[in-house]
Amino acid sequence: MQCTSDFLELSERIADVVHEAIKDLVGTADAGKVLYIGADGTATSLIDDISEKAIFALIEKEKTPFRIISEEAGENIFGTSPAYTLIIDPIDGTYNACSGIPFYSLSIAIARTDLNDLCFGYVKNLANGDTFYAEAGEGAYLNGTKIKPSGNSELSRFCMSIYGHRSNTKETAILSSNVRRVRNLGSVALELCYVASGMIDAFADVRGTMRMTDVAAGKLIINEAGGIITNGCGESLKLENKLISKVRVIASNGKAHEKILKCSMGVIHDNQ
Numbered sequence: 001m002q003c004t005s006d007f008l009e010l011s012e013r014i015a016d017v018v019h020e021a022i023k024d025l026v027g028t029a030d031a032g033k034v035l036y037i038g039a040d041g042t043a044t045s046l047i048d049d050i051s052e053k054a055i056f057a058l059i060e061k062e063k064t065p066f067r068i069i070s071e072e073a074g075e076n077i078f079g080t081s082p083a084y085t086l087i088i089d090p091i092d093g094t095y096n097a098c099s100g101i102p103f104y105s106l107s108i109a110i111a112r113t114d115l116n117d118l119c120f121g122y123v124k125n126l127a128n129g130d131t132f133y134a135e136a137g138e139g140a141y142l143n144g145t146k147i148k149p150s151g152n153s154e155l156s157r158f159c160m161s162i163y164g165h166r167s168n169t170k171e172t173a174i175l176s177s178n179v180r181r182v183r184n185l186g187s188v189a190l191e192l193c194y195v196a197s198g199m200i201d202a203f204a205d206v207r208g209t210m211r212m213t214d215v216a217a218g219k220l221i222i223n224e225a226g227g228i229i230t231n232g233c234g235e236s237l238k239l240e241n242k243l244i245s246k247v248r249v250i251a252s253n254g255k256a257h258e259k260i261l262k263c264s265m266g267v268i269h270d271n272q
Contacts, residue, residue, distance in 0.1 A: 027100025039074030051090035093187030102127035109216030121220035134224035149253030192218025196225035
């Protein structure tokens with residue numbers, strides 16, 4: 001398993017079993033029932049648990065050994081001496097899925113032993129089937145068509161997804177006041193792909209709550225599309241081998257990245 005077709009076919013099989021497992025649960029009262037606290041330290045709902053178990057059942061049937069790092073169960077080894085690691089968020093956008101909002105996704109990144117040696121990234125909107133993927137060195141694609149970020153260079157004209165919090169109101173307000181439009185859609189993996197494809201110009205999480213399962217696939221897709229993704233200090237975004245590790249994430253088309261970084265740190269104000 002060393003080429004785009006192999007990785008893509010595996011990802012599609014995973015997406016199919018997840019879709020089948022949750023299709024009758026989406027938008028129901030039971031979907032959001034909390035079962036336990038997952039390996040990432042957050043609550044695991046019924047729909048998360050069912051999705052992850054469907055993935056594990058499929059991987060057990062596969063002949064290729066894998067190490068899996070998943071948001072709910074943490075690390076699991078399937079087979080002997082796996083050469084690849086799957087970094088999986090079974091449902092990114094759990095609230096949306098539970099509420100019946102058609103914007104939730106499956107996120108899969110495939111890496112070698114070093115988690116930062118990403119080979120393949122895959123994000124699928126499970127509600128409408130839109131599929132983003134990228135292989136290292138081969139570009140990024142949406143539904144088979146090559147994508148690239150927007151060419152917009154003026155921050156004041158940006159459409160930007162911003163994730164803030166009550167303790168980050170200053171940074172959120174500064175970012176919001178320096179762009180034209182703000183969107184917060186509820187699935188980070190998909191929103192990173194929207195940056196990669198030019199649907200939005202940038203993404204910022206100023207809470208510092210992003211984990212590797214949230215961003216691994218999107219990181220490769222953005223890089224391969226020609227965009228930029230960094231931590232909150234502007235440094236290369238590194239995937240930590242710990243699910244509980246959290247980081248600020250800034251992603252953009254690359255045209256105003258430094259200004260976004262400054263805004264996210266409370267430096268730039270209106271008209272500056």
